[in-house]
Amino acid sequence: MSKRVVLVFLMFICSGVAFSQTASDSIPKLDPKVKNALNVADQLAYQAALKYNDLEVAKNKLFDLIVRNPEDIRYMEALGSLYFESGINASAALVAMDILKINDKNTGAMEIAAYALEQLGAFDRALPYYESLHLLTGDNFSLYKSAYLQYSMKRYAEAMNSVNMLVKNAKPDEKIGFAVSETETQQVNMKAAALNLKGLIYLDQSSKTEAKASFNEAISLEPNFNQAKENLQKTN
Structure with missing residues (x-):
């Protein structure tokens, strides 16, 4: 555009x-x-x-x-x-x-x-709508999107708070899609996605030890989680 x-x-x-x-x-x-x-x-x-x-x-x-x-x-x-x-x-x-x-x-x-x-x-205009949607519906996808936008805008404290809520409240059967190519999407456990995002927040703040632990925890939940594996390499 x-x-x-x-x-x-x-x-x-x-x-x-x-x-x-x-x-x-x-x-x-x-x-x-x-x-x-x-x-x-x-x-x-x-x-x-x-x-x-x-x-x-x-x-x-x-x-x-x-x-x-x-x-x-x-x-x-x-x-x-x-x-x-x-x-x-x-x-x-x-x-x-x-x-x-x-x-x-x-x-x-x-x-x-x-x-x-x-x-x-x-992002700054989209975020309040995702936050309101989560408050009204309890939808964890909206909470994940809130956390991701907060992270993208470098609002790390807010993003970490959202991620921790998601790690605590994510349901075992909840999935979220990650693009692996132009035509293929990988469905990943919501808690694993939240842990991957938590690792990215740590990584942006140069906390590599904490980031590595978060990525490893995400992979333990989703052994084939491509993005978490790629992010783990950045902690070396």
Whole structure:
């Protein structure tokens, strides 16, 4: 993504204007029967567009539904999901953040905002959404992502606290994926992943003895954990 696009995206974030509020103030009221007929027609067109993988038409029909029904958050949620699944992260994040202005406990929007902002490189903006998602749901994947972003931003004390919580609370059947190639992902025990990240935190702070112990513990849980083995070599 170009610097210009990122700048424009951040300007939209800083504006703080929820689209639904603007729409509800400016759209003339329709006769309920007319409105209902238009809604039904647009919903059917949206479903047909999805069926035939015409995402542009699907998106346009959602915009029509959002403008006509600014009070109905379902259409914004569908638009955010459509952007998210299409990899249009800037738009997905903007829609998700507008949804959260309406309902700050909408976990679906929170997840989209967190992931999309992370993909855009806006780690400082993504982190609060991952943290809130963990607090609301107890989801350990969100806690891992929080720890990873804290580590990436060199907020080592916070990252270590998150990792220690994860090591303590990770369930035996929880897995997380690590890319081993462009087409292959290795599924790793969550506790082992947390220990690997703990080792990286130590390594960044030149604590090689502690890092080595963490990597070895991760490998003891997951003997084929490629990334932990590679990181262990850095402690020699």
